[in-house]
Every structure is written in C-alpha cells, then in structure tokens.
Amino acid sequence: MPLTDKECRNAKPTGADYQLSDGGGLSLVVRAKGTKLWRYEGRLEGRKIKFSIGNYPEYGLAEARKLLEAVRVLIQKGRHPEEALEYADAKRMILEGRALAEVDEANEQKAKAVTAEEEAAARAQRMTFAEAASRYKAEWVDHNWKHPDKGFSPARLHLLPKLGDMALEDIDVPAIRDLLLDVRERRGVQAALHAHGWASRILDYAAEHLWCKHNPAKLIKPARIGTKGKRTRWLKAHEIRRYLVGLYQADCYRGYKLALHLLLMLALRKNELVSANWSEFDLEAGEWLIPAGRMKARREHRVFLPKQAIEMLQELKRLGGGSEWVMPMPSNKLRPMHGNNLNGAHAAAITAAAIEDCTIHDHRHTASTHLREMGHMPEVVEAALSHAIPGIAGVYAHAQYKEQRLAMLQSWADFLDLIMNEKTVLQATFRKIA
Incomplete structure (x- = not known):
C-alpha cells in the first residue's frame, strides 16, 4: 500500500534499520538512530x-515521488x-514543477556541453607554441604596443626556432631553461632575459585562455639567468677616432x-636630443635649456654649448627645412624622430670601426x-651629465659651475676634433666635409 504523510511522520526507530515501502521501488528507510531517508x-x-x-523530512512524500519520476527517466x-551532473539538476528542476521532458532536454544539453569542453581540451593539447605566440601577438601585442613587430623580435629570434613546433603541454x-x-x-644575459620575458608572457596568455594548464617559464627566476648589471663600457681615444671616422664615412x-x-x-x-624643440635654444648665448619633462631625473637641465656644437646645431636647423624640431622625421617635418632612428x-x-659591445648610451x-x-672636477662632470650631486653642492650645481662646464665641454669638443683630424686621416676638418 502507498504510504501516507502521517505514517512517514510517525515512523519511530526500533533499534535496527527498517523500511516502509511506497511502491514503485520507493521506500522510507528508518535508521536505528532515528534518521530517515528516501x-x-x-x-x-x-x-x-x-x-x-x-x-x-527535507523531502516530503510528495517531493520524493516527484524525484522518483526523475530517477526512472x-x-x-x-x-x-548517481550521475551528479544530471540528477542534481533534475532534482532541482522537478521540485520547481518543471516537466520531465524539459528536465531530460536540459540533461542532454549539459552532456553536449561536457563533450564540447572535452573536445576543446583535446584541441588545446594540440596547440603549438608558435600558434599561441601568433595569437598573443595578434590579439594583444599588435593592439597595445607602440612598436609591436620590433618588441616581438626576441620571441621570433630566440623562442620560435626551438619551441615553435612543440605542443604547449609538452x-x-x-x-x-635549456633554451x-x-x-x-650565444647572445648574452640581456638577450636571455628578454627571451625569458616573452616566454612568460606568451605562456601566461595561453594558460589564461586554457590552451595549456600552467606556465613553466614562471618557475624560472630571472636572477638564475643573470642580472643586467650596470654598463661600464667606454671608448678609448683610438676607438673614438675610429668611431667618428666610420660614422662620417657611413x-x-x-x-x-x-x-x-x-x-x-x-x-x-639620445631622446633628449631627438625630441628637442628649437624654442629650447639660445644659440647666440650658447645655451640650451632642456625642460624637466624630458629629463630622466625630472628636473630641467641647462647645457652650455661649445662652438662646435653651435655650428652643428645650425647645420641641423638648415637640414630641418624650417621644422620646429631639431631632429624632425624625414617623412614628416611636423613630428620629431624617434631615438631608435639613430641606431642604424x-x-x-x-662595424666600420671594428668596435664590439658599444651602445649609443655608452657615449655618456x-x-x-x-x-x-683630463683633470676636470667630478662635480662639474656630474653636473654636465645631469646626475644628482650629494650635499649642498648639488643644490647650486647648475649656476655654480656654469663657466667650468662650458670650459670643460669646449675642451672636450676640441679633443674630439683633434683626434679625428689627425694627418693620417685627412688634412682638413673631416667633420665639415664628410
């Protein structure tokens, strides 16, 4: 006989488990401790x-019979x-009064979704590093980097040749680490650090999009690859001569x-020069005031110009064809060129001078x-370089050392002309005719 609500409510424990049948396979089990379950x-x-x-009583008799229908389906x-994905949802939907057909359709949709996820996971396992790198560049780098192709070059040069064909999961x-x-x-610490950074970015993007499970590059600390360190490269006199000759013959x-x-x-x-505007100069007074916004230390910097610098700036003004910029873009005189234009x-x-490991910044x-x-005071040198000078000397450095800085830079410009115009090079002012 089917159960009644009263029988379910009044069923008492007897010291051993027993069950009351409702028919159709449904029973109310009364545990020895007094708990009851369907x-x-x-x-x-x-x-x-x-x-x-x-x-x-969490589920009463009527609810239990509805759930029995879902079980039978x-x-x-x-x-x-016991398939939790289906039964848990079915239980909720049945109790909400939704039709069994709707419950079954929802279960089938869930099953399809699971299959789709499994297929996506299988596809992800087959995605290669090259594919992930290409998508990262197209979807992020190209839209957010000022120079995406140049920025991406470490990945293209160092990562893709060895990792490109490998599946991300492999x-x-x-x-x-070996790469x-x-x-x-082969290329030094700096190149390895750049390569590490790009490997980490690409694999982070891949993990974020579920193309792989984790980013192994993150487990490699940059310090274990090496540290950038502070460059101390400077050119000796004979290297300066070869550099300037090679420059003007280029x-x-x-x-x-x-x-x-x-x-x-x-x-x-270099960016202090290529971004300079002629409004910053007083060539008659031989001075150039660089605004604080364009200086690394965010304080304005006054440059006292030797006569050679004034001559060269006047020539740059003629080459600029009326542009307000000291170094305008060759293709657009209304905009200043980028510092990287000087790299070539x-x-x-x-290369012509057979000089190794020398960057433009090494000129400083x-x-x-x-x-x-040459014997110039360190404080004067530091002021010319716009470096911070400790103590009270740093407060008055620009005004205090005006004459010394001009004399120092003039002697330096004369030195550069002297070593460049040795008779073994050319019997004339090489800079003016090359």
Whole structure:
C-alpha cells in the first residue's frame, strides 16, 4: 500500500534499520538512530541498484515521488541516478514543477556541453607554441604596443626556432631553461632575459585562455639567468677616432651623423636630443635649456654649448627645412624622430670601426671617463651629465659651475676634433666635409 504523510511522520526507530515501502521501488528507510531517508531500489541494465534520493523530512512524500519520476527517466535512458551532473539538476528542476521532458532536454544539453569542453581540451593539447605566440601577438601585442613587430623580435629570434613546433603541454621547465641558457651563451644575459620575458608572457596568455594548464617559464627566476648589471663600457681615444671616422664615412643621412657626434660631445641621452624643440635654444648665448619633462631625473637641465656644437646645431636647423624640431622625421617635418632612428647609423659606425659591445648610451660613459682623466672636477662632470650631486653642492650645481662646464665641454669638443683630424686621416676638418 502507498504510504501516507502521517505514517512517514510517525515512523519511530526500533533499534535496527527498517523500511516502509511506497511502491514503485520507493521506500522510507528508518535508521536505528532515528534518521530517515528516501531510497530507490530497482534494476539498471539487469543489475540491481540502490540509490538514496534524499533525507526526510527535507523531502516530503510528495517531493520524493516527484524525484522518483526523475530517477526512472534516467534509468530508462540507461544512466545511473548517481550521475551528479544530471540528477542534481533534475532534482532541482522537478521540485520547481518543471516537466520531465524539459528536465531530460536540459540533461542532454549539459552532456553536449561536457563533450564540447572535452573536445576543446583535446584541441588545446594540440596547440603549438608558435600558434599561441601568433595569437598573443595578434590579439594583444599588435593592439597595445607602440612598436609591436620590433618588441616581438626576441620571441621570433630566440623562442620560435626551438619551441615553435612543440605542443604547449609538452613544454616544461627543462625545455625553457635549456633554451634560455643557450641564448645566454650565444647572445648574452640581456638577450636571455628578454627571451625569458616573452616566454612568460606568451605562456601566461595561453594558460589564461586554457590552451595549456600552467606556465613553466614562471618557475624560472630571472636572477638564475643573470642580472643586467650596470654598463661600464667606454671608448678609448683610438676607438673614438675610429668611431667618428666610420660614422662620417657611413652611407646615411647627414643629420644622423651630426646627432651622434653631438651626443658624444655633450654627453646627452639620445631622446633628449631627438625630441628637442628649437624654442629650447639660445644659440647666440650658447645655451640650451632642456625642460624637466624630458629629463630622466625630472628636473630641467641647462647645457652650455661649445662652438662646435653651435655650428652643428645650425647645420641641423638648415637640414630641418624650417621644422620646429631639431631632429624632425624625414617623412614628416611636423613630428620629431624617434631615438631608435639613430641606431642604424651607430651600428654602421661601430662595424666600420671594428668596435664590439658599444651602445649609443655608452657615449655618456666615454665622455665622463675622459673628462675625469683630463683633470676636470667630478662635480662639474656630474653636473654636465645631469646626475644628482650629494650635499649642498648639488643644490647650486647648475649656476655654480656654469663657466667650468662650458670650459670643460669646449675642451672636450676640441679633443674630439683633434683626434679625428689627425694627418693620417685627412688634412682638413673631416667633420665639415664628410
């Protein structure tokens, strides 16, 4: 006989488990300790199964019978009711009064979603590093980097040749570590650190999009690859001579040659020159005031110009064709050029001079070293380089050392002319005719 609500409510523990049948395989089990639960007993593909539908009184008699219908639907489709994905949702939907057909349709949609996720996971396992790198560049780098192709070059040069064809799931820490150590051996610490940064970015993006499970590059600390360190490279006198001769003999725009010579002469950073506006100059007074916003230290910097620098700036003004910028873009006089425009001329000069490991920024180290060797006061040298000077001397450095700085830079410009115009090179002012 079917149970009644009163029988369910009044069923008492007897010291041993017993059950009251409601028919159709549904029973109320009364435990020895007094707890009660609904149980289904039946067969699935010929096998006897038992399944706990839910606790009483959390689920009353009417609710238990509704849940029994959901269980039967699953069994008819050959599915065990304990499949949490289906039964948990079915239980909720049945109790909300939704039709069994709707419950079954929802279960099928869930099953399809699971299959789709499994297929996506299988596809992800087949994605290669090259594919992930290409998507990262197209979807992020190209939209957010000012110079995406140039920025991406470490990945293209150092990562793709060895990792490109590997599936993301096959890339592990030893593979990344061995690659980075090889780059360090061949190209130096800086190149290896750049390669590590790009490997980490690409694999982070891949993990974020579930193309791989984790990022092995993150487990490699940059410090284990090496540290950048502070550069101390400076050119000796004979190297300066070879550099300047190679520079002026290079097949490139005249303005690039003058700019690189000025950077060496005035010990400036390249962006301080290429972004300069003529409004900053008083060529008659021989002074140039660089605004604080364009200085690394965020304080204005006054440059006292030797006569050679004034001549070269006047020539740059003629080359600029009326532009307000000292170094306008060749293709657009209304905009200043980028500092990287000078890299090609510098590379040509050091190649012609057979000089290794020298960057444009090393011109500052070169000037600083030679000026100290010439006997100029360290405070004057530091003021010319716009370095912070400790103590009270730093407060008045720009005004206090005006005459000394001009005399120092004039002697340095004369020195550069002297070593460049040796008779073995050319019996004339080489800079003016090359």
